Amino acid sequence: MVISMFYQSTRGQIADVTGAAAIAGGLARDGGLFVPDAFPLLPPGAVETLASMRYDGRAVRIMSPFLDDFDAGELSDFARAAYCPGGFDDAGAAPVRRLTGGDFFLELWHGPTCAFKDMALQIMPRLMTAAMQKTGDTRGVCVLVATSGDTGKAALEGFRGVPRTKIMVFYPRDGVSSVQKLQMTTQEGDNVNVVAVEGNFDDAQTGVKRIFADDGFCERLASRGLFLSSANSINWGRLLPQIVYYASAYCDLVSGGHISRGERVNFCVPTGNFGNILAGYYAKKMGLPIGKLICASNRNDVLTQFINTGVYDRNREFFPTISPSMDILVSSNLERLLYELSDRDGTAVSAYMDTLARDGVYTVGERARELISAGFACGSCSDGEARRTIADTFERYGYLLDPHTAVAYNVLARYRERTGDAAPAVVVSTASPYKFCDSVLDALGRVPDAAGADLVGALVEVSGVPAPEPIAALKDGRERFTRSVPLGGMLRAVEEFCG
Numbered sequence: 001m002v003i004s005m006f007y008q009s010t011r012g013q014i015a016d017v018t019g020a021a022a023i024a025g026g027l028a029r030d031g032g033l034f035v036p037d038a039f040p041l042l043p044p045g046a047v048e049t050l051a052s053m054r055y056d057g058r059a060v061r062i063m064s065p066f067l068d069d070f071d072a073g074e075l076s077d078f079a080r081a082a083y084c085p086g087g088f089d090d091a092g093a094a095p096v097r098r099l100t101g102g103d104f105f106l107e108l109w110h111g112p113t114c115a116f117k118d119m120a121l122q123i124m125p126r127l128m129t130a131a132m133q134k135t136g137d138t139r140g141v142c143v144l145v146a147t148s149g150d151t152g153k154a155a156l157e158g159f160r161g162v163p164r165t166k167i168m169v170f171y172p173r174d175g176v177s178s179v180q181k182l183q184m185t186t187q188e189g190d191n192v193n194v195v196a197v198e199g200n201f202d203d204a205q206t207g208v209k210r211i212f213a214d215d216g217f218c219e220r221l222a223s224r225g226l227f228l229s230s231a232n233s234i235n236w237g238r239l240l241p242q243i244v245y246y247a248s249a250y251c252d253l254v255s256g257g258h259i260s261r262g263e264r265v266n267f268c269v270p271t272g273n274f275g276n277i278l279a280g281y282y283a284k285k286m287g288l289p290i291g292k293l294i295c296a297s298n299r300n301d302v303l304t305q306f307i308n309t310g311v312y313d314r315n316r317e318f319f320p321t322i323s324p325s326m327d328i329l330v331s332s333n334l335e336r337l338l339y340e341l342s343d344r345d346g347t348a349v350s351a352y353m354d355t356l357a358r359d360g361v362y363t364v365g366e367r368a369r370e371l372i373s374a375g376f377a378c379g380s381c382s383d384g385e386a387r388r389t390i391a392d393t394f395e396r397y398g399y400l401l402d403p404h405t406a407v408a409y410n411v412l413a414r415y416r417e418r419t420g421d422a423a424p425a426v427v428v429s430t431a432s433p434y435k436f437c438d439s440v441l442d443a444l445g446r447v448p449d450a451a452g453a454d455l456v457g458a459l460v461e462v463s464g465v466p467a468p469e470p471i472a473a474l475k476d477g478r479e480r481f482t483r484s485v486p487l488g489g490m491l492r493a494v495e496e497f498c499g
Contacts, residue, residue, distance in 0.1 A: 002068075003018055003068055003069050004068055005019060005036060005037065005038075005040075005065065005066055005067070005068050005069075006018060006036075006037050007019065007021075007022040007034040007035060007036055007037065007236065008034070008035060008037060008344075008346075009028035009030050009032035009033065009034060009035075009346065010028075010032040010033045010034075010035055010335050010336060010338070010339040010346060010349050011028065011030045011031055011032030011346045011349055011350045011353070012030070012032070012345070012346015012347055012349070012350065013028075013029075013030035013032070013346065014028045014029060014030050014032065014034075017034060018069050018134075018135075019066060019067040019068070019069050019070065019131075019236070020067075020069050020070070020130070020131035020134035020135050021131070021135050022034040022236045022237075023124075023127050023128055023131040023235065023236055023237035024128060024131040024132050024135050024137060024141070024229060025229060026212075026228070026229040026230035026234065026235040026237075027209075027212050027230060027234055027235070031209075031213065031353070032335070032346065032349070032350075033234050033236075033332070033333070033335055033336055034236045035236075035336055035339055036066055036236075039282060039285040039286050040065035040066070040286065041286055041287045042247075042286050042287040042288065046061075046287075047250065047251055047254055047261050048261070049061070050062075050247060050248070050251045051251040051252070051254055051255040054083075054092075055083050055092060055093035055094060055244075055248055056076070056079035056080045056082070056083045056084075056093075057076075057079070058244055058247060058248050058251070059075075059079040059082075059083065059123070059241065059244045060072060060075045060076050060079050062243055062244045062247055062286075063075060063079075063240055063241065063243075063244065066240055067127075067240075069134060070127075070130065070134075074130060078123050078126040078127065078130070079123060081126065082122035082123035082126065083122065083123075087111060087112050087118075087122060088110045088111050088112075088118075089110050089468065089469070090107070090110040092252070093110060093111075093119075093248075094106060094107065094108055094110070094119060094245045094248055094249070095107050095110070095252070096249050096252045096253060096256070096426065097399075098256075098258065099393075099397055099399060100397065102422065102423065102424040102425060103409075103412075103425060103427070104249075104253065104258070104424065104425065104426045104427070105399075105405070105426070105427050105429045106245065106249045106267075106426050106427070106428050106429055107429050108245060108428065108429060108430055109402075109429065109430065109431050109432040109435075109468075110468075111154075112157050112470055113150070113153040113154045113157050113183060113470060114431065114432035114434065114435055114468045114470055114471055115149075115150035115153070115154060115430060115431045115432070115435060116150070116276065116428070116429075116430040116431065117150045117151045117153075117154035117155070118154050118157075118158075119241060119242060119244070119245055120154075120233075120237075120238045120239070120240075120241040120242050121151070121154040121155050121157070121158035121231060121238065122154075122158055123241050124158060124231060124235070124237045124238055124241065125158045125159045125162045125165070127237045128141070128143075128165075128229065128237055129162060129163065129164065129165070131237070132164065137227070138225075139164075139222070139225045139226055139227050140164045140165065140166065140225055140226045140227075141164065141165050141166070141226065141227055141228070141229050142165075142166045142167075142168065142221065142226050142227070142228055142229070142494070142497070142498050143155065143159055143165060143166065143167040143168070143228075143229050143230065143231050144167075144168055144170075144208050144211060144212070144228060144229075144230055144231075144494065145167065145168070145169045145170065145208070145230065145231045145232055146169075146170050146171075146201065146204040146205040146207070146208045146232060147169055147170070147171045147176075147184075147201070147204070148171075148172070148175065148176070148201040148272065148273075148324060148325045148326070148327060148328060149171070149175075149176040149177065149180040149324050149325040149435075150180065150325050150430070150431060150435070151231070151232060151233075152169040152171050152176075152180075152183075152184045152194070153180065153183040153184050153187070155167060155169060155231040156169055156184060156187045156189070156192050156194070157187070158231070159189075159191070159192070159231070160187070160188065160189035160191070160192060161189055161190070161191065162191070165191055166191045166192075166193070166226075166497065166498065167191060167192050167193070167231070168192075168193045168194075168195070168493070168494055168497050169184060169192075169193070169194045169195070170195055170196075170197045170204045170207065170208065170490060171184060171194070171195075171196055171197065171201075171204065172196070172197055172199060172200045172201050172203070172204055173196035173197060173198055173199075173484050174320070175200050175201055175320060175324050175327060176324055177324060177435060177436045177437075177438065177439070178437075178438065178451055178452045178455065179434065179435050179436065179437060179452070179453070179455070179456070179471060179474065180324075180435055180436075182452055182453060182474050182477065182479070183435075183470075183471075183474065184481070185479045185480060185481045185482065186474065186477030186478060186479055186480060187480065187481070188480075193481065193493075193497045194480075194481035194483075195481070195483050195484070195485055195490075195493050196483065196484040196485070197484070197485060197486075197487060197490065198484060198485065198486045198487065199486075199487050200318055200320075200327065201272075201327060201328050202314075202318070202328060202329050202330045203487050204487075204490075205232075205328075205330065205332065206330070207487050207490040207491075208230070208232075208490070210491075211228070211490065211491055211494060212228055212230070214491065217491060217494075217495070220495075221498060224498065224499065226498055232273075232332070233273060233275030233276075233278075233332070233333055234332050234333070238275070239275055239278065239279060239282075239333070239336075242275065242276060242279035243279045243280075243282050243283045243286070245279075246267065246279060246280045246283035246288060246290070247283055247286075247288055249267075249426055250265060250288055250289065250290075253265060253424065253426075258424065259424055262289055263289060263424070264289045264290065264291035264423060265289065265290060265291060265423065265424050265425065265426060266290070266291045266292045266293075266294060266412075266421065266423050266424070266425040266426070267280050267290060267292075267293055267294065267425070267426050267427075267428060268294040268296055268408045268409070268411060268412040268415070268425055268426070268427050268428065269293065269294065269295060269296060269408060269428045270296045270297075270298075270323065270326060270404040270405060270407045270408040270428065270430055271295060271296070271297075271303065271326065271331075272297070272298075272300065272303070272325060272326035272327065272328035272331065273328050273331050273332055273333055274303065274331040274332070274333040274334045274337070275332075275333040276428060276430070277293055277295055278333045278334075278336055278337060280293050280428075281293060281337065281375065284375070285340075291421075291423050292375070292376065292377045292415075292421070292423075293375060293376050293377070294376070294377045294378065294379070294408075294411060294412060294415055294425075295307055295376055295377070295378040295379075296378070296379060296380070296381065296407050296408040296410075296411035296412070297326065297378065297379070297380040297381070297407070297411075298319075298321045298323045298326045298327070298380065298381060298382075298383070298386070298407050299319040299321050299380065299382055299383065300318065300319055300321065300326065300327050300328060300329060301380035302314060302316065302328075302329050302331065303331055303334070303378065304378040304379060304380045306334070306372075307372055307373075307376050307377070307378040308378060309369075310363055310364045310365075310366075310368065310369040310372070311361065311362075311363045312334070312356065312361065312362050312363075312364075313360065313361040314329040314330055314356070314360045314361070315359075315360040315361055316329065321383050321403075322383045322386060322387070322403045322436065322439040322442075323383075323386065323403040323404045323406075323407050323436075325404055325430070325431070326404060326407070330356075335349060335352075335353065338352055338364070338368075341364065341367075341368040341371050341372065342368070352364075377415055377419070378411075379410075379411035379414055379415055380411070381406075381407040381410040381411055383403075385410050386403050386406040386407050386410060386443070387406075387439075387442065387443035388410075388443075389401065389406040389407075389409055389410040390403070390406045390433075390440060390443035390444065391443050391444055391445070393406070393409065394444060394463065400433045400440065400463055400465050401429070401433060401440075402429075402430070402431045402432060402433040402435060402436050402440065403436050403439050403440070403443075404430045404431055405427060405428075405429040405430060405431070406443075408427045408428065408429075409427050412425055412427055432468050432471065433459070433463075433465075434456055434459060434467045434468060434471045435471065437455035437456055437458065437459045438455055440459060440463075441455065441458060441459055441462060444462055444463070446458065446462050452474075453471075453474040453475040453477070454475070456471055456472060456474070456475070
């Protein structure tokens with residue numbers, strides 16, 4: 001097999017890594033993130049070809065050029081297994097719903113954990129186990145995950161029972177919804193573990209990165225026949241499948257007669273760690289006709305500030321919000337965008353990251369700011385505005401939004417008012433509203449008078465919208481994981497789990 005696609009680190013010290021090695025390793029040893037040497041362009045007629053396929057076929061066509069050390073047959077098997085009707089409650093896996101006029105919603109929450117992370121984490125474990133075989137690594141892998149709510153459950157479900165793997169998830173003790181917490185703490189499987197962290201998501205994410213960088217611990221793991229990897233979007237195997245749903249949405253708009261082939265479409269993306277919107281940026285680099293990528297933030301609007309000013313500053317107050325999956329001040333995937341904005345200069349990216357670690361702030365140059373403005377727009381939304389958007393959208397259209405999607409829809413409306421840009425726009429809908437029952441009930445004017453899984457029935461009663469089966473089934477779940485540790489206890493918890 002001739003391999004033509006290799007990967008390099010955003011910090012410039014690691015290069016010529018195969019796709020399999022990048023996925024198996026997760027994080028580059030110099031602390032950077034793996035990126036492909038190039039972005040293959042979509043061939044002529046790609047939209048028509050992709051439009052005629054099911055979602056799993058689209059996934060294979062988009063991912064294959066990036067993973068030429070995997071053959072098409074095995075990628076097809078992985079995609080069929082990942083996106084089969086038994087795992088997703090919609091035959092299209094990621095359907096596009098038209099709300100009104102040029103407003104569309106890309107529903108990414110029809111998978112087994114009812115959040116967009118399923119789109120990647122149903123196929124990633126298959127890619128990782130195959131990658132381990134391809135690299136000849138006979139060790140087991142311990143997958144570490146820091147989650148702001150949705151990644152944790154999706155990763156647990158994806159890796160449950162996968163041979164030669166253990167998975168350990170850390171979540172902020174007071175920073176996820178009650179349903180998100182139940183989804184994780186009731187997780188079944190012998191190779192899984194879930195621990196609450198006494199801090200916010202940034203603290204948990206920083207703790208996981210420190211564990212990866214602890215050479216002594218990695219050596220002790222190796223002596224036990226284990227190595228560390230990640231299921232967060234710092235892993236290329238998590239990010240690559242997310243490119244697919246941008247292409248899939250565009251094809252559905254064309255085949256549905258909503259747009260003409262070649263017509264530009266805007267995407268509005270609620271994001272905190274920047275991975276979701278970065279996948280759209282990569283789809284655009286491949287030639288997908290995307291106009292603006294509109295970055296939607298909640299009150300923790302560090303990304304909005306960066307896009308507007310070129311200054312990334314995490315030295316600010318952290319606010320818990322009703323959209324907790326976006327409560328993030330250190331956006332790991334922004335490093336990959338910086339790499340492109342810096343003409344792929346790893347030394348420059350390392351300097352930015354060193355400055356961020358030392359001072360908590362960095363500023364990009366004028367050329368980078370121009371490139372950001374050309375491709376991105378942004379906006380932020382308060383909790384009150386998100387609640388009003390949920391209520392108004394349900395009252396006018398009978399369409400129920402979760403708080404994160406509400407943030408994006410609010411930001412899109414204000415972007416259009418501000419710019420006059422009336423181009424068709426897709427709101428990337430990231431989670432079922434039933435993952436955030438208390439906040440959605442509150443937005444609809446009903447004071448939540450229950451907790452946990454009992455809230456699900458209350459929202460069904462108020463909205464008349466059926467709850468997804470995986471969430472409805474939580475009422476019968478048994479809570480298995482109740483441990484909470486301080487930040488300094490994360491490493492010991494991993495050591496105990498790994499034996």
